[in-house]
Each structure stands twice: as structure tokens, then as C-alpha cells.
Amino acid sequence: MKFAICVKYVPVSDQVEIDPETHSIKRGSAECDINPCDLNAMEMAVGLKKATGATLDVYTMGPDGATAALKKCLALGADEAFLLSDRRFAGGDTLGTAKVLADFLEKNGSYDVIFTGSESSDGATGQVGPMLASLLKMTDVSDAVDVSVDSEGALKVSRKVPAGRLSLRVKTPVVLSVPFGCNEPALPTLRAQMKANRREIHTFTSADATPSVLEDLKVKSVVTDVFPAPKAKKAEEITGTPEEIADQIAALIQERRKKDV
Amino acid sequence: MAKKKICIIGGGISGTALGYNLSLYDDAEVTLFEKGRIGCGTTSKSAGTVCLFDDSLKNRYWDVRLYGFETYLKMEKEKPGSTGFDKTGTLVCATNEADEKRIKSGIALAQSAGYTGEYITDKDRIHQILPMIDPEPLLGAGYTQDDGYFDGTMISNNFASKMEKNGAKIVTGVKIEEITVENGTATGIKTSEGAHEDYDVIIDCTGPWSRFTGKMVDLDVPIWHTKAEAFFMAPPQKLDYVFPVLKYPAFYALRAGNNIFICKSHLSMDLDNPMHAGQWDPDKLPERGGTDDYFIEFLFDQMEKDVPGLVDGGLASSWLSYRAETRDFLPIVGDTPIKNYVLATGYGGNGVIEAPAVSRDLAKYIMRGESTLLLEEWAFMRLVK
Numbered sequence: 230m231k232f233a234i235c236v237k238y239v240p241v242s243d244q245v246e247i248d249p250e251t252h253s254i255k256r257g258s259a260e261c262d263i264n265p266c267d268l269n270a271m272e273m274a275v276g277l278k279k280a281t282g283a284t285l286d287v288y289t290m291g292p293d294g295a296t297a298a299l300k301k302c303l304a305l306g307a308d309e310a311f312l313l314s315d316r317r318f319a320g321g322d323t324l325g326t327a328k329v330l331a332d333f334l335e336k337n338g339s340y341d342v343i344f345t346g347s348e349s350s351d352g353a354t355g356q357v358g359p360m361l362a363s364l365l366k367m368t369d370v371s372d373a374v375d376v377s378v379d380s381e382g383a384l385k386v387s388r389k390v391p392a393g394r395l396s397l398r399v400k401t402p403v404v405l406s407v408p409f410g411c412n413e414p415a416l417p418t419l420r421a422q423m424k425a426n427r428r429e430i431h432t433f434t435s436a437d438a439t440p441s442v443l444e445d446l447k448v449k450s451v452v453t454d455v456f457p458a459p460k461a462k463k464a465e466e467i468t469g470t471p472e473e474i475a476d477q478i479a480a481l482i483q484e485r486r487k488k489d490v
Numbered sequence: 491m492a493k494k495k496i497c498i499i500g501g502g503i504s505g506t507a508l509g510y511n512l513s514l515y516d517d518a519e520v521t522l523f524e525k526g527r528i529g530c531g532t533t534s535k536s537a538g539t540v541c542l543f544d545d546s547l548k549n550r551y552w553d554v555r556l557y558g559f560e561t562y563l564k565m566e567k568e569k570p571g572s573t574g575f576d577k578t579g580t581l582v583c584a585t586n587e588a589d590e591k592r593i594k595s596g597i598a599l600a601q602s603a604g605y606t607g608e609y610i611t612d613k614d615r616i617h618q619i620l621p622m623i624d625p626e627p628l629l630g631a632g633y634t635q636d637d638g639y640f641d642g643t644m645i646s647n648n649f650a651s652k653m654e655k656n657g658a659k660i661v662t663g664v665k666i667e668e669i670t671v672e673n674g675t676a677t678g679i680k681t682s683e684g685a686h687e688d689y690d691v692i693i694d695c696t697g698p699w700s701r702f703t704g705k706m707v708d709l710d711v712p713i714w715h716t717k718a719e720a721f722f723m724a725p726p727q728k729l730d731y732v733f734p735v736l737k738y739p740a741f742y743a744l745r746a747g748n749n750i751f752i753c754k755s756h757l758s759m760d761l762d763n764p765m766h767a768g769q770w771d772p773d774k775l776p777e778r779g780g781t782d783d784y785f786i787e788f789l790f791d792q793m794e795k796d797v798p799g800l801v802d803g804g805l806a807s808s809w810l811s812y813r814a815e816t817r818d819f820l821p822i823v824g825d826t827p828i829k830n831y832v833l834a835t836g837y838g839g840n841g842v843i844e845a846p847a848v849s850r851d852l853a854k855y856i857m858r859g860e861s862t863l864l865l866e867e868w869a870f871m872r873l874v875k
Contacts, residue, residue, distance in 0.1 A: 418805065
């Protein structure tokens with residue numbers, strides 16, 4: 230089997246600047262890292278890779294600095310890394326991003342499973358995964374929290390729904406969007422990270438893209454405004470001994486985690 | 491009695507320790523300006539190790555080390571938990587005869603001051619103290635259970651609180667934008683809020699920012715930025731033993747929660763190597779990350795050889811900070827060619843260790859004009875000869 234994962238290099242600091250004209254984040258000014266739920270997707274992808282003996286390619290679209298995200302994925306178990314980087318790719322909307330990703334995913338062969346995070350921590354649209362599925366004519370399963378493969382090669386997917394979990398049996402090819410917090414992402418080891426840092430990153434530009442895709446990157450959705458999220462009005466002081474406070478915080482985290490999954 | 495008006499620029503360990511010592515003089519009127527929060531800059535990224543006998547500071551200055559250590563112990567005793575002290579002890583590894591000699595001298599000095607210390611050559615015992623390391627290549631190791639590491643930010647806030655109690659003023663979130671110099675004498679400052687204030691003495695405690703602060707008085711402060719690249723490793727097995735501060739000549743490690751903090755030692759930095767040192771802008775440092783790939787290579791080689799139990803640990807996070815180093819890796823303290831413009835900067839990786847003794851002496855010099863041997867040895871002029 231052949232798997233791919235699409236990850237995004239996102240600002241992780243709250244010290245980000247917004248371009249007043251485009252209302253988008255000035256990425257050059259922000260400290261970035263791999264999108265949090267992409268790490269959950271990576272954990273799931275590596276688990277399924279180990280179970281099936283599949284290969285796993287990682288893709289990202291972004292500036293040169295995004296190679297850091299790719300190297301982290303290589304250290305976590307991806308086999309090959311692809312950076313799609315060109316000014317013509319930048320500034321697009323989610324559909325444009327999905328089209329560029331789909332173009333290169335298609336060029337590199339047919340993937341049985343494509344993993345994405347459910348949404349990015351910056352744009353948070355949650356659109357690119359389903360768009361990829363549509364463009365590549367693959368089955369779309371959003372909010373996949375667990376996956377395994379059955380004896381006939383179909384995927385058994387557990388999907389988060391408001392009432393709990395939904396178990397699906399899905400034939401490949403499929404795009405799985407993975408939500409934040411559904412598993413515990415592994416950390417790259419020092420040994421693996423060092424090896425990954427020495428690996429070649431395959432870089433593609435607009436010159437490698439399909440011309441018709443480039444012609445079709447016209448932005449169809451525009452961000453008209455951004456504003457800070459309203460501050461939470463509810464705050465509760467946690468008191469007690471350090472041990473009691475730690476227990477209460479741990480319980481809150483567990484409770485929140487259950488809600489998220 | 492006319493009070494001496496003193497302005498301190500910078501609220502890290504240097505500025506707050508000095509502010510506290512100055513506030514002990516009843517004829518000092520001290521104002522400290524910090525553009526961010528107290529202890530939030532380089533100090534916040536300090537490992538805070540104050541070890542009785544490592545190589546971070548020559549044994550020549552052992553009293554400086556002891557004074558710092560005991561200052562924090564007293565602070566901790568006054569208000570338990572206020573310094574973040576973790577009494578893990580320290581294991582200092584001897585990889586050559588010179589190290590061995592230095593460690594043994596340090597142990598003698600520690601014992602002289604009433605602390606424990608032993609030089610261990612039994613490899614099994616070394617392994618028992620720290621199972622992660624490979625003791626075979628070592629000549630031996632110095633070990634004490636009496637020291638450990640502190641939290642630089644907590645200590646800075648402690649000093650800040652004490653100086654305020656003594657009547658000093660602390661202004662945070664305000665940047666010094668201009669220093670007035672008249673006829674070669676610093677006379678006042680202008681803040682980012684537009685205030686103009688006159689001072690009798692202005693002291694630069696801005697560490698890695700000193701190059702920029704010095705430019706305001708047209709002074710070339712001879713410091714370089716070196717990269718303190720730190721990694722937080724999740725050990726492969728849960729730590730169910732006391733992990734002492736671990737010192738090798740090229741790097742050091744200590745426990746940070748469930749992780750291990752590892753950083754290249756400041757004395758191993760080559761000021762002529764652009765990968766190690768240069769002139770950078772500390773304001774552009776990210777909160778975390780920012781480390782160079784070369785450092786992972788360096789760390790891996792060192793770890794695989796010396797601490798094989800950690801190379802397959804997870805890389806949890808990393809950060810980069812800039813140390814302010816001078817050519818001789820000692821701070822710059824005292825007068826400058828600009829009259830009434832004083833430096834307490836360039837501590838490199840040793841701010842937490844050195845600031846208490848330096849501040850004690852510098853405060854006395856500023857208030858009474860009495861110098862000390864330490865101030866004479868660490869004076870600005872030694873670097874421009």
C-alpha cells in the first residue's frame with residue numbers, strides 16, 4: 230500500500246502579525262511549527278504504515294522554512310518528503326491549496342490512503358482534506374480517530390460523531406482527516422531527527438505543476454475581516470495543596486480530552 | 491541627605507540582583523526599567539545551575555560561586571520554594587587529567603566551605619549514580635549531593651520584590667529609547683512613554699542587548715552573542731532516580747520535569763566560529779525552536795559517546811537564546827569611558843552564579859567609591875587594552 234500525509238507549517242506563537250490589507254498572517258514574522266493535529270494524523274499514519282508495511286510520503290505547501298515540518302515527519306517515520314514552494318502557490322484560498330496538493334499527489338502516483346489533520350490551527354477551515362478527496366475522487370472520512378486494516382485490505386475507521394463513535398468499513402482509496410488529541414503523538418528521537426536532517430527534501434515549484442492547475446488558482450474566497458476571539462468570561466480558581474491542584478488540573482485535561490474525542 | 495539617583499536598565503538576574511544590593515544603601519534612589527517582564531529575557535532561558543565544582547567559572551573565582559550559591563540558599567530558606575531550587579547534586583565528569591585536577595581542587599574548596607564532595611574512580615559507582623552515562627572513557631567524576639539548580643526567573647522576581655520593599659522602583663513594559671550624554675557624561679534617559687528623567691548613574695544590565703544599549707551612548711560594548719541551544723529530551727525510560735546535574739566539558743544536562751534539559755557549555759563556544767558566535771538581534775529570537783541542525787549533529791555525537799542512554803529519547807522541544815560573552819568569557823563590570831555609564835553585563839552562561847557577588851561589590855563601588863579585586867579584574871578597560 231502507498232500512503233501520503235499532507236501537513237502544514239503554522240505559526241505557533243501568539244505574537245503574530247496580521248496583514249491589514251489581506252487579513253492573513255504575516256508568516257515571516259511568526260515562529261512556526263508543524264500544525265498540532267497533523268501530528269495526530271502522523272501518529273495514525275505511522276501506526277497504519279507499521280501494520281501494513283506501506284510506504285508513507287509527506288507533503289507540505291509553504292516557504293523554505295516549512296522543510297522543518299517535513300524533517301520532523303521524516304524523523305517520525307515518513308519515507309520521502311515533498312515541499313511545494315512557489316510564490317504562485319502562495320496567497321491562494323483553501324481550494325487553491327487543495328488543487329496544488331492534489332496535482333502533485335496525483336503526479337507521484339496513486340495513494341491508497343491520504344492523511345490530513347482535521348484543521349489547521351491558523352486558518353481552521355477544515356476544508357482542505359475533504360477538497361482533496363473530491364479532487365482526487367477518493368472517499369472522504371472526516372474526524373477519523375482510529376484506523377486499522379482488515380483481512381481484505383479495507384480500512385476499519387472509527388469516526389468521531391456528536392453521539393460518540395461511528396465504526397466504518399471503507400474501501401481504499403480514502404482521505405482520512407484526523408482531529409487533534411485523538412492519540413498521543415510520538416516524539417522524534419535524537420537519532421532519527423539527526424538522520425532526517427540529512428535527508429533530501431524533494432522540492433517542486435510552479436514549473437513542475439500542471440499548467441491547467443496553475444491557471445485555475447484564482448481565489449474564490451476572500452477573508453474580509455479578522456478579529457480576536459472574545460475572552461472567556463468564565464474563570465475558576467483552582468486551590469489546594471500543589472498535589473491537589475495538580476490532580477484537579479489532570480482531571481480537567483482528561484475531561485476536556487474526552488469531550489474532544 | 492541628597493540621594494544618588496540610579497537608573498538600572500534591564501530586569502534580568504543582573505539588574506535585579508544589583509537593584510537589590512543598591513537598595514540596601516539608604517542614600518540610593520533606585521529605578522529599574524525592564525522593557526518586558528522581570529526575568530523574562532535571557533534569564534528565563536538560563537539553566538540556573540550553581541554547582542560547587544564544575545568548569546563554568548575558574549576555581550580562581552570560587553568565592554564568587556560560593557557567594558551566589560549561599561545567597562540563593564538563604565533566599566530559599568527565607569521563603570521555601572521561591573528560588574526553584576532542586577537539590578539534585580552534580581556529577582562532573584573528568585575526561586582528561588587537567589579536568590581531574592580542576593575537579594579535585596573544586597572538591598577541596600567545597601569541603602573547606604563545609605559541603606560534601608568526592609572524587610569517584612569506581613566506574614560501577616558512577617554508573618549507579620547516573621545509569622544513562624557510559625563511565626568507561628572517564629578518568630573519574632566529582633560528585634556532590636549538596637547543590638543543584640535554581641530558577642533564574644524566580645530568583646530575579648525575588649530580588650525585585652526585595653528591592654521594592656526597600657523603596658526601589660521597578661518599571662516594566664517600558665523601553666529606554668535614549669540616553670542623554672553631556673560632555674562625556676551620561677545624565678539621563680528617555681523612555682518609550684516619552685518621559686525624560688535625569689540620573690546620577692545609569693547602569694546597563696541588558697546582557698545580550700548591551701551592544702544596542704551601548705550604542706545609545708556611542709559605546710562599543712565588547713560582547714559577542716553565542717548560541718545557547720538547549721534541547722529537552724524525553725528519556726526512553728521513566729526517571730525513577732535523582733538525576734544529578736551532569737557536566738561534561740562540552741555540554742551539561744539536568745532534569746526538567748520528566749524531561750532532560752541539555753545545552754552546550756558556554757566555555758566550548760568559539761567566538762571566531764560564525765556557527766557559534768556573532769552579533770545578532772535578541773529581539774528576533776523565537777520563544778522556542780530556532781536551533782541549528784548542526785547542533786543536533788554535535789549533540790548526537792556527544793550523547794552517543796557519553797550518554798548512550800539518551801540518544802533514543804524523544805526530542806520534546808528546543809530553544810535558542812543568546813549569551814553575551816566577552817573574549818575572556820568573564821563579565822564586564824564597572825565604569826566605562828562614558829562617565830556615570832556603568833556596565834554589569836557579559837555574564838555569558840554564568841549570570842545566575844556571578845550576579846550576587848558582582849552586585850554586592852558593584853553596589854558598594856557605586857555608593858561608596860570603594861572598589862574590590864573582583865571589580866578590578868572584571869573591569870571594562872581590560873578588554874580594550
